[in-house]
Amino acid sequence: MQTSQRLDQQQATENRRRELLEAADRVVLRDGPEASMNAIAAEAGITKPILYRHFGDKSGLYRALAKRHTDALLDNLRTALDSRSARRDRVEATLDAYLTAIEARPQVYRFLMHPTEDADAEKGFDTRRYSAPLLRRLGEELAKIIAERLDLGPNGEELARVWGHGIVGMMHAAGDWWLAERPCERGQLVAHLADLLWGRLAAAGDVPGSPGF
Amino acid sequence: MQTSQRLDQQQATENRRRELLEAADRVVLRDGPEASMNAIAAEAGITKPILYRHFGDKSGLYRALAKRHTDALLDNLRTALDSRSARRDRVEATLDAYLTAIEARPQVYRFLMHPTEDADAEKGFDTRRYSAPLLRRLGEELAKIIAERLDLGPNGEELARVWGHGIVGMMHAAGDWWLAERPCERGQLVAHLADLLWGRLAAAGDVPGSPGF
DNA sequence: ACTGCGTGTTACCGTAAGTAACAAGCAGGT
DNA sequence: ACCTGCTTGTTACTTACGGTAACACGCAGT
Structure with a gap:
């Protein structure tokens, strides 16, 4: 059935989002607010476009x-x-x-x-x-x-x-x-x-x- | 004689500096603090490097x-x-x-x-x-x-x-x-x-x- | 004529934000 | 099996900006 499917999916992306935020947190704590999107993406083990998909800009x-x-x-x-x-x-x-x-x-x-x-x-x-x-x-x-x-x-x-x-x-x-x-x-x-x-x-x-x- | 010369020159560059600041002021008032150096230079009728000579960065x-x-x-x-x-x-x-x-x-x-x-x-x-x-x-x-x-x-x-x-x-x-x-x-x-x-x-x-x- | 200095230029570099465009994995329906 | 659709991920690009190097002109004073 697709409704619980949808819920799983939603939760999965939220977890992912949380992980990304934690990575961003580490970078900002290390490099200060001027941390680049590239650096944050690298810390999260991925590349920029994914960040943009999750957070817009x-x-x-x-x-x-x-x-x-x-x-x-x-x-x-x-x-x-x-x-x-x-x-x-x-x-x-x-x-x-x-x-x-x-x-x-x-x-x-x-x-x-x-x-x-x-x-x-x-x-x-x-x-x-x-x-x-x-x-x-x-x-x-x-x-x-x-x-x-x-x-x-x-x-x-x-x-x-x-x-x-x-x-x-x-x-x-x-x-x-x-x-x-x-x-x-x-x-x-x-x-x-x-x-x-x-x-x-x-x-x-x-x-x-x-x-x- | 070079001493009054020096003074004239000094005053001239200070005047120039003032003009540049006034131009910068106009741009900042128009575009906000994110005004680019290019824009400011353009408003002053010149190009970037002069701004940098006067103000460093x-x-x-x-x-x-x-x-x-x-x-x-x-x-x-x-x-x-x-x-x-x-x-x-x-x-x-x-x-x-x-x-x-x-x-x-x-x-x-x-x-x-x-x-x-x-x-x-x-x-x-x-x-x-x-x-x-x-x-x-x-x-x-x-x-x-x-x-x-x-x-x-x-x-x-x-x-x-x-x-x-x-x-x-x-x-x-x-x-x-x-x-x-x-x-x-x-x-x-x-x-x-x-x-x-x-x-x-x-x-x-x-x-x-x-x-x- | 030569030197020094300030003014100005064009053309370039590095970096960062943001954006296609495309590839791969994995549901589910037919 | 096959196609469809969705998410995840990529590489490669564009655009814009801060900043700099290299060079050219004009104009004092020696």
């Missing part, structure tokens, strides 16, 4: 690859956010989880955050096409959580989305810089960022004689 | 181009930060200046924020090579201002740097998302972000029955 492959890692990272962050403790502790745990992840595997992180652009550019320039997909997704995800757990009054939906993207951006930029310069311990960075979110910027005093801030 | 040209725009943007932000008013007003003015800039010229913004990577990758992967130069520079600049104007106690230097990069990242990510989705007016976005920096996240109440945040 390079950005397709990279999207699939990014999804895997993003899903994994999001899981980590969610469990950190769901720990049963005070809000500040949860926020710090989440920041820490993110920083731990990018510290442990900077190549993956670089790949996710600075992807090679699609560059099809269909019509003029579509701004939404040109942003790091991980950033956006994290932002939306955080926005959802904020919106459903915090009482932000009217306009809360909008506020939550702005905050979601803003916080994720803060975390990303600070993490990026920290990873490059290593100016302090991870725990320090987490504390500093939490302080910022907790309004210490607004509360700080001016330096006497300065034009003020 | 593509990333050299792009660095020069980015510097112009970054300088201009930084000027705007600085004057916004220097306005004589309450801290919150100044912060909002700065956010607004940034958002106005990226709104007015999204192509420039895209070029600055999502640059094509250097990818020489000398030794393994040097993380600091792979980040948007504008973000870093803005972060450092803001850190300097924060450090010199706010009294942050011991560790203030480090705190200021973390905050500088964090705030810039927040502004960037939120702006990026806002530019793509246009979920609200600019003024709204500014207010929301300022609220976040002013600690409203910490102060908000839990939704009753939620796992908390």
Whole structure:
């Protein structure tokens, strides 16, 4: 009968796809995001056209690859956010989880955050096409959580989305810089960022004689 | 005499360089950051090798181009930060200046924020090579201002740097998302972000029955 | 006249993305 | 047995881009 046949086939190609993604992963981890399709195909023991059949084009492959890692990272962050403790502790745990992840595997992180652009550019320039997909997704995800757990009054939906993207951006930029310069311990960075979110910027005093801030 | 000669010549090549940069600017504004060296050369009415003589390689040209725009943007932000008013007003003015800039010229913004990577990758992967130069520079600049104007106690230097990069990242990510989705007016976005920096996240109440945040 | 230097060219190389076009294995139906 | 259709795989190609070599012109100053 052909229906279970079809299912077998479907599963087979999905397995194949998974294998290819794992090979691509190895190459990207080794060579960075600029890995060529040829190199990836070679690692998988095959040649280019098969990759193209499975993933359409390079950005397709990279999207699939990014999804895997993003899903994994999001899981980590969610469990950190769901720990049963005070809000500040949860926020710090989440920041820490993110920083731990990018510290442990900077190549993956670089790949996710600075992807090679699609560059099809269909019509003029579509701004939404040109942003790091991980950033956006994290932002939306955080926005959802904020919106459903915090009482932000009217306009809360909008506020939550702005905050979601803003916080994720803060975390990303600070993490990026920290990873490059290593100016302090991870725990320090987490504390500093939490302080910022907790309004210490607004509360700080001016330096006497300065034009003020 | 050769000394004034030398000066004339030097100025001449600098003028030429400026012309080339302006041509490159036009192309990048038209075609986006993926503009080819050929296209830029054509726009300037010349051919590739001259570009390479002036700028070394593509990333050299792009660095020069980015510097112009970054300088201009930084000027705007600085004057916004220097306005004589309450801290919150100044912060909002700065956010607004940034958002106005990226709104007015999204192509420039895209070029600055999502640059094509250097990818020489000398030794393994040097993380600091792979980040948007504008973000870093803005972060450092803001850190300097924060450090010199706010009294942050011991560790203030480090705190200021973390905050500088964090705030810039927040502004960037939120702006990026806002530019793509246009979920609200600019003024709204500014207010929301300022609220976040002013600690409203910490102060908000839990939704009753939620796992908390 | 010769030298030096900056401007400009054409023609080329290497590499990478992406695409035919074709070959082989393996179901199932007749 | 034979054909059909589908998936997997190949080789060989095109196109485009970054970058470079080699050469030619113009134009100061000695």
